[in-house]
Amino acid sequence: MRKLDFDKLHTASKDRMRDINEAIVLNLIREHQPISRIQINRTTGLKLSTITVITRRLMDKGLIIEQGVAPSNGGRKARLLGLRPEKVCVVGIDIGVTRTTLALGDFNGEIVHQQVLATGRRPLPFIDKLIQSVERLIVSQKDQVEFEGVGISATGIVDSANGRIVFSPNLGWQDVDIRAMFEKRLQLPITVDNDARASALAEIWHGRGRQAGSMHLVFVTVNEGVGTGIVVNGQLFRGSSEGAGEFGHLSLNHNGPICNCGNRGCWELYASDRATINRFLRSQRKAGVPDGKSDADYTMRDVIKLARSGNKAAHSSLLATAKYLALGIANIINSLNPEMVVVGGELASVWPMIEPVIIDTLKPKVFSRNFSAVCIAPSALEFNASLVGAFLHALSPRLSVGKVA
Amino acid sequence: MRKLDFDKLHTASKDRMRDINEAIVLNLIREHQPISRIQINRTTGLKLSTITVITRRLMDKGLIIEQGVAPSNGGRKARLLGLRPEKVCVVGIDIGVTRTTLALGDFNGEIVHQQVLATGRRPLPFIDKLIQSVERLIVSQKDQVEFEGVGISATGIVDSANGRIVFSPNLGWQDVDIRAMFEKRLQLPITVDNDARASALAEIWHGRGRQAGSMHLVFVTVNEGVGTGIVVNGQLFRGSSEGAGEFGHLSLNHNGPICNCGNRGCWELYASDRATINRFLRSQRKAGVPDGKSDADYTMRDVIKLARSGNKAAHSSLLATAKYLALGIANIINSLNPEMVVVGGELASVWPMIEPVIIDTLKPKVFSRNFSAVCIAPSALEFNASLVGAFLHALSPRLSVGKVA
DNA sequence: TTAGTTTTTTCATTGTCTAAAGTAAGTTAG
DNA sequence: CTAACTTACTTTAGACAATGAAAAAACTAA
Numbered sequence: 033m034r035k036l037d038f039d040k041l042h043t044a045s046k047d048r049m050r051d052i053n054e055a056i057v058l059n060l061i062r063e064h065q066p067i068s069r070i071q072i073n074r075t076t077g078l079k080l081s082t083i084t085v086i087t088r089r090l091m092d093k094g095l096i097i098e099q100g101v102a103p104s105n106g107g108r109k110a111r112l113l114g115l116r117p118e119k120v121c122v123v124g125i126d127i128g129v130t131r132t133t134l135a136l137g138d139f140n141g142e143i144v145h146q147q148v149l150a151t152g153r154r155p156l157p158f159i160d161k162l163i164q165s166v167e168r169l170i171v172s173q174k175d176q177v178e179f180e181g182v183g184i185s186a187t188g189i190v191d192s193a194n195g196r197i198v199f200s201p202n203l204g205w206q207d208v209d210i211r212a213m214f215e216k217r218l219q220l221p222i223t224v225d226n227d228a229r230a231s232a233l234a235e236i237w238h239g240r241g242r243q244a245g246s247m248h249l250v251f252v253t254v255n256e257g258v259g260t261g262i263v264v265n266g267q268l269f270r271g272s273s274e275g276a277g278e279f280g281h282l283s284l285n286h287n288g289p290i291c292n293c294g295n296r297g298c299w300e301l302y303a304s305d306r307a308t309i310n311r312f313l314r315s316q317r318k319a320g321v322p323d324g325k326s327d328a329d330y331t332m333r334d335v336i337k338l339a340r341s342g343n344k345a346a347h348s349s350l351l352a353t354a355k356y357l358a359l360g361i362a363n364i365i366n367s368l369n370p371e372m373v374v375v376g377g378e379l380a381s382v383w384p385m386i387e388p389v390i391i392d393t394l395k396p397k398v399f400s401r402n403f404s405a406v407c408i409a410p411s412a413l414e415f416n417a418s419l420v421g422a423f424l425h426a427l428s429p430r431l432s433v434g435k436v437a
Numbered sequence: 438m439r440k441l442d443f444d445k446l447h448t449a450s451k452d453r454m455r456d457i458n459e460a461i462v463l464n465l466i467r468e469h470q471p472i473s474r475i476q477i478n479r480t481t482g483l484k485l486s487t488i489t490v491i492t493r494r495l496m497d498k499g500l501i502i503e504q505g506v507a508p509s510n511g512g513r514k515a516r517l518l519g520l521r522p523e524k525v526c527v528v529g530i531d532i533g534v535t536r537t538t539l540a541l542g543d544f545n546g547e548i549v550h551q552q553v554l555a556t557g558r559r560p561l562p563f564i565d566k567l568i569q570s571v572e573r574l575i576v577s578q579k580d581q582v583e584f585e586g587v588g589i590s591a592t593g594i595v596d597s598a599n600g601r602i603v604f605s606p607n608l609g610w611q612d613v614d615i616r617a618m619f620e621k622r623l624q625l626p627i628t629v630d631n632d633a634r635a636s637a638l639a640e641i642w643h644g645r646g647r648q649a650g651s652m653h654l655v656f657v658t659v660n661e662g663v664g665t666g667i668v669v670n671g672q673l674f675r676g677s678s679e680g681a682g683e684f685g686h687l688s689l690n691h692n693g694p695i696c697n698c699g700n701r702g703c704w705e706l707y708a709s710d711r712a713t714i715n716r717f718l719r720s721q722r723k724a725g726v727p728d729g730k731s732d733a734d735y736t737m738r739d740v741i742k743l744a745r746s747g748n749k750a751a752h753s754s755l756l757a758t759a760k761y762l763a764l765g766i767a768n769i770i771n772s773l774n775p776e777m778v779v780v781g782g783e784l785a786s787v788w789p790m791i792e793p794v795i796i797d798t799l800k801p802k803v804f805s806r807n808f809s810a811v812c813i814a815p816s817a818l819e820f821n822a823s824l825v826g827a828f829l830h831a832l833s834p835r836l837s838v839g840k841v842a
Numbered sequence: 843t844t845a846g847t848t849t850t851t852t853c854a855t856t857g858t859c860t861a862a863a864g865t866a867a868g869t870t871a872g
Numbered sequence: 873c874t875a876a877c878t879t880a881c882t883t884t885a886g887a888c889a890a891t892g893a894a895a896a897a898a899c900t901a902a
Contacts, residue, residue: 271774512848
């Protein structure tokens with residue numbers, strides 16, 4: 033039997049029909065609140081009598097409330113419906129290289145409350161500590177909100193279907209069955225995904241993609257490596273074995289240095305933060321500038337700070353990175369023709385500085401049709417993209433009937 | 438309003454519920470015929486009473502018939518249902534560089550009847566002739582079958598949303614509004630797409646992808662250029678402006694020769710038939726082998742024939758192409774992590790010769806997870822992949838409720 | 843022939859959307 | 873201020889597609 037059949041075989045029944053329409057109405061309210069019943073009617077085509085029933089049900093469930101009225105259009109004023117966002121809450125966890133952020137998110141994907149922990153080197157004791165924090169958070173809020181689930185995003189190769197962190201070189205973790213650990217202690221659905229994919233989801237729902245109404249978006253995270261998350265038709269694309277989006281390991285130069293992936297001249301060897309820092313250090317040293325720091329002491333943030341304060345080596349190092357970044361983005365644009373490429377990571381904070389170089393390098397390398405279709409922008413979600421993505425993963429059963437991600 | 442809403446806002450109604458289930462049943466019969474009602478029940482989960490009603494309706498419409506009975510399992514024998522494939526027919530047209538194939542296809546995507554025309558240099562008079570042939574075909578079959586539509590596939594950049602051939606360097610056509618021309622003369626839905634995408638669709642429905650039950654497949658056509666068609670989640674991915682899949686213009690070498698796309702060292706400069714032929718000619722000439730032919734006289738077929746008969750230059754030229762082909766396929770595998778990469782074109786006919794080189798070159802360059810997930814194979818549809826794809830485009834309204842492609 | 847099995851149909855029930863009619867709550871013209 | 877009109881929403885009756893239960897059909901085996 034073809035796998036395709038699983039989708040095709042999702043038969044329609046009365047229950048499913050109700051659930052679909054209810055989810056449509058709920059999400060419409062979520063995205064366009066405050067909104068009146070008549071607007072829902074005009075947008076969805078559902079009859080007003082149906083909407084009366086559905087909204088009543090949603091109010092009974094405590095998911096929505098009437099909040100205020102709209103000005104009259106010459107007759108009865110419309111009563112406006114809005115979410116009770118605190119009713120549906122999720123826990124989002126973003127496991128970064130040095131810091132792990134744990135947050136409470138509402139149905140809108142907004143951060144209600146957050147706390148930061150230092151990421152541990154050894155996964156098991158750290159995750160144990162993490163679960164304790166989540167438990168405390170849940171207990172403290174139990175009376176006021178309902179928890180829908182926990183979403184986790186982590187750097188590295190993540191097998192989201194099985195909820196495992198397969199290999200995360202930057203964390204130094206390998207084969208961690210994180211979902212099972214959480215599920216054993218919490219009676220909630222747990223979702224796990226890698227940070228680039230979570231960020232991509234966040235951008236399409238709440239960031240740049242939402243503003244532009246995008247369906248096809250690629251998120252590029254630049255940090256230790258270069259990772260990408262692909263959204264196609266509004267849905268995350270993970271590939272057949274969770275390996276889609278390894279654009280960071282497309283080769284820019286087949287005679288280039290050997291990457292630890294086995295290939296030569298991979299994009300991330302040229303565009304990662306490490307590459308930028310090393311370029312800076314080389315030119316600094318060449319110029320004979322003495323400094324008190326050892327190489328490992330420099331972070332991307334330092335280089336950016338120096339570039340901002342006029343340091344030539346730092347500045348040109350960032351521009352070189354921009355150029356290499358553009359080469360990889362050109363590959364993405366030619367192969368996937370996205371509406372939007374969103375860049376995240378420390379580098380995004382110097383966007384005005386690097387954007388002209390990116391555009392100039394890019395333009396002659398991509399099909400003009402593809403170039404004019406695409407918008408390249410820094411992340412609109414600051415450093416929270418992957419956290420918001422974790423929320424969205426946890427919310428996904430609510431965001432549409434089937435699955436969003 | 439976000440575009441996503443268009444999909445999300447497809448509300449459920451009784452009519453839609455009926456159509457969905459009817460389409461599910463019809464397609465199940467199409468793919469697994471002959472099949473009994475009880476099997477449909479077990480596969481779909483629909484109740485037998487429902488299936489009785491749906492199958493009766495499909496029989497009334499003339500789409501299916503009862504054909505034979507299954508052996509008893511200890512009780513009443515199951516009556517088997519099958520398609521009346523000739524009831525739903527489509528016209529498929531594959532516009533190739535030298536030859537255009539026009540065929541009658543049934544609901545199974547099988548070729549019922551086909552004829553070949555020489556492709557004309559000037560588009561308008563040629564398409565006119567083509568339409569006349571289609572009209573003759575339709576008239577001659579009108580009594581026996583119902584025509585659902587006409588599917589057209591053509592090489593080059595095709596804007597399928599608007600039914601236009603934007604630019605086809607190999608045909609020498611530019612900005613041809615082919616759908617409008619057909620629609621003016623035929624009262625049938627017309628679909629247009631490029632050959633690589635049509636082939637990808639054909640492989641996933643009828644070729645390698647079907648055998649493997651694939652959801653994610655990339656088709657690589659090698660001829661004058663290198664084109665790709667991407668199938669994600671069982672659906673064609675066209676990108677935001679029909680520009681997805683230009684892997685042929687990912688650069689393998691940033692100091693390579695300039696491509697007419699503006700970039701340098703594009704994949705298709707190394708892996709296309711032209712590249713293979715030129716490599717052969719260079720080494721032939723270097724070896725001082727005289728020949729009566731001029732350069733332009735050599736075709737890919739000639740090179741292949743020579744390689745088969747032991748010509749060293751031809752043989753090594755093909756192996757070099759295989760190596761370059763692998764480099765591009767590595768990009769595809771790392772970026773999209775497909776279940777399957779299918780190679781079409783003349784080159785596919787020497788698969789046993791080139792496969793080892795492709796695998797050996799590829800393996801060290803891609804992530805091992807991605808490598809073990811992928812199957813690389815020559816097209817299973819011979820030279821008909823894009824024709825069958827054209828059928829499928831025309832059939833797509835029938836193949837599922839919404840859209841397949 | 844009879845009991846048991848498997849497959850299919852019939853028919854009453856259920857539940858959701860819809861259509862039509864009514865109600866609520868405003869505006870506007872005189 | 874009131875009658876006529878508009879707009880927003882609710883109620884009620886009706887339509888219809890899937891379902892569940894029961895019956896029928898068709899076969900096997902003993």
